[in-house]
Amino acid sequence: MPVTTLRFIVDPIVAPMPGALGRYTGDLARAVVATAPDGCAVEGIVSAVPGEDDERIMNAVPGLAELHRTALPRRELAAAWQLGVPTAAAAGFVHAPSLLAPLRKHDRGEGTQIVVTVHDLLPWTHPEALSGTSVAWHKGMMKRARKHADAVVVPTHALAEQLGMVADFGDRVRVIPTAPRAGLEPGDDASRRREELGLPSDYLVVSGTLEPRKGVVDVLAALGRPDAPDLPLVVIGPESWGEQHLATAADEAGVAPERVRHLDDPEPGLLAAVLAGATAFVAPSHDEGSGTSLIEAFSLGVPVIHSDIPAYAEVSAGAGLAVPDDDDFVDALLAAITAVVDGPALAERLVIAGHDRARAFSWTDSAERVWQLHADL
Structure with missing residues (x-):
């Protein structure tokens, strides 16, 4: 029986400063693996990180069928995807927990779909909170998402409405809420x-x-x-x-x-x-x-x-x-x-x-x- 594979971009888990995005990526990826329907599998996509980071990801998201490492390190990969440079990771069903995704022209009828996630609009509302390079990258990737993303995930309807003022995604926006981080238990001590x-x-x-x-x-x-x-x-x-x-x-x-x-x-x-x-x-x-x-x-x-x-x-x-x-x-x-x-x-x-x-x-x-x-x- 053919297996339907969802490729999840797990790179934020091993970013230098994972922060809230790294936690979100790990929490959602684990749940996606745990809820995979019959006949479906989840694979990970990560930049060209050291081998020990591969192990960290597999420990953080147990049950990944495979982990695909791109040929480019994180910074170079982000730049390449901003320019639409094709990579092997662009094929299949791709789910990105951020705008870091292989966004380029593709045919869904041939089995490729790309979903990205937007958590806030700081590059537009508060650009002073980010570096100039980060603002430019996010704006560039948003333009690519408007052209090539099959869907855009946001955590609230409020952000979906705000997103509509930045880019017109029509009916491609889907609200999927967050939840408490893993391990948020007070404990007996x-x-x-x-x-x-x-x-x-x-x-x-x-x-x-x-x-x-x-x-x-x-x-x-x-x-x-x-x-x-x-x-x-x-x-x-x-x-x-x-x-x-x-x-x-x-x-x-x-x-x-x-x-x-x-x-x-x-x-x-x-x-x-x-x-x-x-x-x-x-x-x-x-x-x-x-x-x-x-x-x-x-x-x-x-x-x-x-x-x-x-x-x-x-x-x-x-x-x-x-x-x-x-x-x-x-x-x-x-x-x-x-x-x-x-x-x-x-x-x-x-x-x-x-x-x-x-x-x-x-x-x-x-x-x-x-x-x-x-x-x-």
């Missing part, structure tokens, strides 16, 4: 791990950088007000952004630097321990394409306070406490934080609503949608 970090019984958590669009500076501004709750803040993210440093930003906002801690990309178990013990998780971003951080907090039973940007509003669906993203954002943010900190009944309602909402997201469901998408094509 969660209390001990929080104690080792010196965390008290009450504290707030925010995720992001000091980049203005992320809203961390707004949280600091809110907590710096004289009437703000006197709680520590744990920042999940780097200690600095450009020339700005977290301690300096806190001090300028009127928050004692010792009240602010940071964890730069903690492993899932530690992140889960920190989130699970938090008084509230604050998601103050002014521009996001997905709401994965909200889903993760919901899944751990943490009251969530978030800006009312479209992606967050869609993912939350009322399970979090929304703050209008307008000129009074800092004041409204402080009011929301105070309401949760001083209102145990409100906090409990948010916990229950978040748990219920988290059940709507799973990598199994996302993977099944991937298979359905390729079947539809």
Whole structure:
């Protein structure tokens, strides 16, 4: 019986800084392998990486039928695909977890289909957040996707609508949500791990950088007000952004630097321990394409306070406490934080609503949608 093969681009897993894209790639690829229909197999595509990276990928995504290594290293491969240079990886059913894909003219009737993924539109909305080279590459690949992609996956309907303002993909856009990262379980030693970090019984958590669009500076501004709750803040993210440093930003906002801690990309178990013990998780971003951080907090039973940007509003669906993203954002943010900190009944309602909402997201469901998408094509 012939086997239908889906080729999944797994290169982000072994990128120098895998980050959120590497996690997304690994989580979705594992689920795609696990949900493969009868008569279907999944193979991986990776750039010309060292042999030990091959082993890392096979361990990260067990069950891959085969791993195809291209002739070009990562940077050269990205440049070649931007120019439409043909490679062996362009054949068959190809699923890319980003815009890094062999996008060129092809005939679906001959068994080739290419699906790409867009997670945000920063090159258009906030180009200052990226290097000039990265902005140019993304814009070039988006043009190629508009011409040659059979479908484009986005994590939210909000991003799908925003994407329509950048490129016209017609009915080729498919919304496939994300889910909590693998291993996001507090564990029996969660209390001990929080104690080792010196965390008290009450504290707030925010995720992001000091980049203005992320809203961390707004949280600091809110907590710096004289009437703000006197709680520590744990920042999940780097200690600095450009020339700005977290301690300096806190001090300028009127928050004692010792009240602010940071964890730069903690492993899932530690992140889960920190989130699970938090008084509230604050998601103050002014521009996001997905709401994965909200889903993760919901899944751990943490009251969530978030800006009312479209992606967050869609993912939350009322399970979090929304703050209008307008000129009074800092004041409204402080009011929301105070309401949760001083209102145990409100906090409990948010916990229950978040748990219920988290059940709507799973990598199994996302993977099944991937298979359905390729079947539809």
